[in-house]
Amino acid sequence: MARRKAAISTKVLNTLVPKKEEKSKDFQTVSKEFLRHCTIKGLSPDTVKFYDKELKGLFRAFHELEVSLADVNAMQTEDVENWIKYMLKNNRAVSSINARMRAGRTFFNFCLKKEYVEKNPFEGVHQLKKRHTIGATFTKKQLERLLSAPDITQFVGLRDFAIMLTFAHVGLRLKELCSLKVQDVIFNGNGEVNIQQAKNRYARRIPMTKRLKTVLKAYCEERGILENDALFVSVEDDPISPRTVQERLKHYGHTSNVEKEVAVSPHAFRRTFCRLKVEAGVNLFVLQRLTGHSDLEMLQRYVQIYGKDLEQAIEKGFE
Template structure:
């Protein structure tokens, strides 16, 4: 029996409506994709691996590793859930700051930790593990912009006169202290120096290849440093590796050994009583002496490898001679 036109039209409308409802049901009951979850520890490992792939310097990777480890330890003490990075809140970051303040952490330490954490969570956002950065909106603590302790010229002379030059160790220690004092080089840069990085042509120079900011730089040699380096390299001799500074066993000298030797000379000269003898104290002293001598700030930046002028400006504020040179101006007849 053939249906009438009205019935047939109604049947088609009902069928069309059913088809639409089926599509809506499929859309509404489609399985929802689960949110990506990862623990704080696993996320940290993933982040550090990506840092290595991106070619960040070992110094930078070590910095992130240390800061994230300390943050995770503090979070555990504060009962912050670490099973999912999504659960960390801005309130937790604020409590983290208070926790470090109560523990007596320096402002620079806290700010450094905040910087590392913010970078870490920006990475997690890009990976889709979190929707927002809990560090956003948390201001860094205000720091006092000070210049750390430096050696006086007499203290510097005491340190450089202390090594026994009748021994290889004494000659080596004088050489490395002289490199610190006359170039302002960083500890990590000094330990990475190789024999071929030293040139004696013309004025002579040290070519620092492995730097903190990954920009190689050239530091000319002073006359005294050139003389001592020549003598030391001759005594060092030819070895199966190229590290410039070595132990008595002919192995590359590591950072801890160098710090230990500097402490030794600080103790026997008594300099440690007023200024802790460290690679950075030599670096600060180098900057101070150059500023006092009127060295152009941009030239000093090229010598030291500072990323910006901000730190060097602090030396100018304290040690620059321009203030003394102009303080009498305008008062000659008063």
């Protein structure tokens, strides 16, 4: 009688209950489903574009390595490891490989949740170690040479001067600058710039320096009232594009000869902003709020390189 009360074993049940026929899911089909999921989830267009680009890169590489992509469940960790070796052999940058690995791992986590795969093939595969460096920054003299290059008697020159000074005194990213609206600049009191389209989706408020307030007020008066509300506009009164900003910075890098010493770019201004703040002893958490960095890792590198505590500590003990 005891046997009759015992539960029937799983092995016996599996022979009695027919298994559901599992359909394989190919890489490209699931990629489209994943990107649609990211969009519905509310990820930024740039993030969705990142996943799209990196997954296409993965697809091409696996195809060249003759890895079957007809079924995502067939992907093995060994395939991922062979892909990394292939990328390194082709002299791909470590940062590029790591970015593609992050995208691949996130994609296969999605596959795991949807039960398209039994295991994430990227599980246990670690990011490659890379040398932590900080790109070149401008000296104060180089910065002033750049700021002195535009002809501020012309609209384009005044606009470009305002753009470079905003980069230098606010430390914002290229996309953040191009997305600024007229209403994001407040001149009341000491003045402030509100960054609404931040990379980490957290808007932030940056107080204006006296010099920036004066320059932006002069620029806004010259800009006038237009049909669009973009802060920085072209001579045709259209919102200025990121490419145009990059080209204008390179132009002034060339005319000022700073380009011969340091590559002139929006991020060089941002790095310079961070360096000058660290050298001035600005609190790391305050700097994080100013720059909108999601974590302190990068800012800690600035402190390690440019912090004045080393100079102050080196003589101690020898007095």
